[in-house]
Amino acid sequence: MNDFAIQYGDHVTRARRDGRPVVALESTIISHGLPHPDNIRVAGEIEQAVRDNGAVPATIGMIGGELVVGLSPAQIERLAAGSAAKLSVRDLAVAAATGADGATTVAATSAVAAAAGIGVFATGGLGGVHREANHTFDESADLNTLARTPIVVVCAGVKSILDVGATLERLETLGVAVAGYRTSRFPGFYLTDGGHDLYWTLESPAQVAAVLKARDEHGVSRGALVLANPLPADEQLDPALHDATLTEGLANLARDRVTGKDVTPYLLAFFHERTAGKSLEVNVRIILRNAALAAQVAAAAAPAPAPLGFSVPA
Numbered sequence: 226m227n228d229f230a231i232q233y234g235d236h237v238t239r240a241r242r243d244g245r246p247v248v249a250l251e252s253t254i255i256s257h258g259l260p261h262p263d264n265i266r267v268a269g270e271i272e273q274a275v276r277d278n279g280a281v282p283a284t285i286g287m288i289g290g291e292l293v294v295g296l297s298p299a300q301i302e303r304l305a306a307g308s309a310a311k312l313s314v315r316d317l318a319v320a321a322a323t324g325a326d327g328a329t330t331v332a333a334t335s336a337v338a339a340a341a342g343i344g345v346f347a348t349g350g351l352g353g354v355h356r357e358a359n360h361t362f363d364e365s366a367d368l369n370t371l372a373r374t375p376i377v378v379v380c381a382g383v384k385s386i387l388d389v390g391a392t393l394e395r396l397e398t399l400g401v402a403v404a405g406y407r408t409s410r411f412p413g414f415y416l417t418d419g420g421h422d423l424y425w426t427l428e429s430p431a432q433v434a435a436v437l438k439a440r441d442e443h444g445v446s447r448g449a450l451v452l453a454n455p456l457p458a459d460e461q462l463d464p465a466l467h468d469a470t471l472t473e474g475l476a477n478l479a480r481d482r483v484t485g486k487d488v489t490p491y492l493l494a495f496f497h498e499r500t501a502g503k504s505l506e507v508n509v510r511i512i513l514r515n516a517a518l519a520a521q522v523a524a525a526a527a528p529a530p531a532p533l534g535f536s537v538p539a
């Protein structure tokens with residue numbers, strides 16, 4: 226426990242008291258990444274995947290200005306309804322002071338999880354460097370936050386709507402460790418292979434846990450480990466359909482002059498619509514697989530406690 230103004234769901238309080246492994250889950254994926262009402266069902270399935278693999282889920286978000294680690298089903302439904310704000314790290318205090326409901330991004334979820342002493346986090350795909358970022362400067366705050374947040378993020382790489390190569394370069398610059406889970410290729414979210422080699426491959430939850438242990442024992446690197454978990458090739462979105470959809474989606478983005486934090490939800494929604502739900506199915510499978518692996522990592526890392534009570538420096 227720590228002294229921060231964070232509320233814990235009862236299931237998370239019990240898990241922490243009993244020293245059980247906990248996996249953090251984000252809520253932006255629910256409120257802004259998946260369509261209503263599928264998002265409510267999927268949120269429940271993600272939590273169940275964590276439980277089925279030996280850990281306790283802690284979905285993170287903001288309810289009426291209170292930061293909550295371990296949202297209840299009713300609170301998740303409230304955020305899933307569609308009017309919650311999308312909160313990155315910079316938004317948390319403003320949202321709290323104004324009593325907002327908000328869903329936390331990868332950046333905000335990792336920062337809050339780390340502050341709560343949770344060391345493992347599962348999501349779908351990271352934010353990153355957008356195509357055209359050389360003009361727009363649109364780079365997700367996910368990257369900068371992961372640079373200073375000691376957490377493992379289990380994900381299927383970065384969303385393929387992004388500039389994957391540029392994102393990998395930025396992760397390197399920022400000092401974020403990246404390893405493939407049983408692969409030496411960086412996955413591209415909907416696609417098994419995002420087109421780039423990885424330097425490190427980890428083969429088991431125990432090996433991932435050993436990385437965390439070494440990091441904590443060294444006390445040198447405080448950045449995140451991105452554990453990239455690709456979909457099996459026969460479960461990915463058809464690459465031809467993917468490429469056609471992306472080309473059209475990017476053209477519409479320019480036509481509709483969508484910018485800033487709306488870009489990612491816009492493109493994800495366009496994918497879901499244009500592929501008649503196929504991308505949604507793939508998106509859900511990605512998250513469930515990552516939740517399962519994250520739970521196995523958290524279980525392998527227990528009972529060695531996650532670092533407790535440190536703050537995330539500004």
Ligand code: PSU
Nearest residue numbers: 253254258330331349350352365486489
């Ligand atoms: N991955 C998904 N669906 C999502 C997101 C990621 O499969 O909705 C969200 C995450 O919360 C991530 C955010 O942090 O998109 C990135 O948004 P931006 O590019 O505006 O930083």
Ligand code: MN
Nearest residue numbers: 363364365485
């Ligand atoms: Mn952005």
